[in-house]
Amino acid sequence: MLKNKKVRIFKKLIAMHFQIFLNYKWGFLITLFIVPIYMLVDFLVFKAIYSHNGNNIILGYNLKQMVWYFICVRFTYQLIWNFTDQSLSNKIISGDLLIDLLKPVSVSTIELTHAISLRLAGVLFEFIPGLILYSLIYFPDFLTPLSLLRFLSVILFSFLLYFKLNYLVGTLAFYTKNNSSFIAIKNIIFGFCGGALIPLDFLPQVAQKVLHYLPFEYIFYWPIQFFLNRELVNLDLWLKTIFIQFLWVIILSIASRLSYNSALKHFCAVG
Numbered sequence: 273m274l275k276n277k278k279v280r281i282f283k284k285l286i287a288m289h290f291q292i293f294l295n296y297k298w299g300f301l302i303t304l305f306i307v308p309i310y311m312l313v314d315f316l317v318f319k320a321i322y323s324h325n326g327n328n329i330i331l332g333y334n335l336k337q338m339v340w341y342f343i344c345v346r347f348t349y350q351l352i353w354n355f356t357d358q359s360l361s362n363k364i365i366s367g368d369l370l371i372d373l374l375k376p377v378s379v380s381t382i383e384l385t386h387a388i389s390l391r392l393a394g395v396l397f398e399f400i401p402g403l404i405l406y407s408l409i410y411f412p413d414f415l416t417p418l419s420l421l422r423f424l425s426v427i428l429f430s431f432l433l434y435f436k437l438n439y440l441v442g443t444l445a446f447y448t449k450n451n452s453s454f455i456a457i458k459n460i461i462f463g464f465c466g467g468a469l470i471p472l473d474f475l476p477q478v479a480q481k482v483l484h485y486l487p488f489e490y491i492f493y494w495p496i497q498f499f500l501n502r503e504l505v506n507l508d509l510w511l512k513t514i515f516i517q518f519l520w521v522i523i524l525s526i527a528s529r530l531s532y533n534s535a536l537k538h539f540c541a542v543g
Contacts, residue, residue, distance in 0.1 A: 286385045286392075303398055304405055307346055311406060314339045331473040337500045340412050344496040345468045350398040352431040352491065354387035357458070360442030361451045364539065380439060380532065387435050419501035422510050426495045429517035433491050436524035437462075443528065446535035467493030487520040 318338045321330070328334055333341065360383070363369040372379050407415075441458050445451040463469040466488035472480055483489050494513050498505050 286389050303346075303350075304401055307343070307402060307406065308409060310346070311339065311343060311409065314342050315410070331471070332502060332504070333471070333473075333500075336410065336412065337414060337502070339410060340414075340500060341471060341496055343406055344499050345492060347399055347402065347499070348427065348430065348468070348492050348495055350394045350402070351391060351427050352434040353394070354383075354390055354435055354438060356383045356387055356435060356438040357442040357445075357451060357455050359383060359386065360439070361445035361449070364445045365449055369539065380528070383439060383442075384435060387431075391431060414501045415499065416501055419498055419505070422505070423495055423499040426498055426510070426513055426517065429514060429521060430491045430495050432521045433487055433517060433524065434462075436521060436528050437487070440524065440528040440531055443531040443535045446538045462488055462491065465489065466491045467496070487517075487524070490517045490520060 315335075318335055322328065322335050322338075330338070360369070360379075363372065369379070372382050375382065437458070441451065441454050444454050448454070465483055465486060472483060472489060472493050475483075490513065498510065498513075
């Protein structure tokens, strides 16, 4: 009975937050006009690089896959991005966290429903329209229904990984109040180590081997590989990726829970 009540609360929180984000739908839709500009720049830059190199393939990517790699980076952000780390910091500074602590669900659950609602709006107003529009501009002939389904299934765990890491960074605000510096460092690490800035294939082999033992490449790099339907992806790799993502979600869930329980002792609010 108690479990059913929590599920109902969880669903209501998602619906409530989603209604709020619907008020900002034009903010989501504006990216449809911005990304084609980036797309054109990426195409011109990489076309020049491929022409200068004299090859149709660079590190396993053809020109179309390389351009779509960076489109997929933006797709990935549209499907996983949340500001849980900044939200916790703001609530700690303002004292609003005290209100969340009095609610019948945990702070992590409240933040998770907020993140889910935000990404549901992102799927509706950014990802789906963007996929259709950008396909009309530069058709991804490598994409198949199977590769798209694999991408979407892997991105679900990428979302959880991104949320758990953000929540973990957010708990640092209990000590520093303003955790903006940690967020900036986190974004750099995510971008570089996850393959959002450049494909990890361009890094030295030693660096690639080290990154295999970290969660970041499972947020960006591997989901993109499935979208691009590269030769290296197959059923075994898909299952392996999901398994590793699942393990990281468990590890980060434990770590964030322990960090939160320890950090909460430093929280003080008046009012």
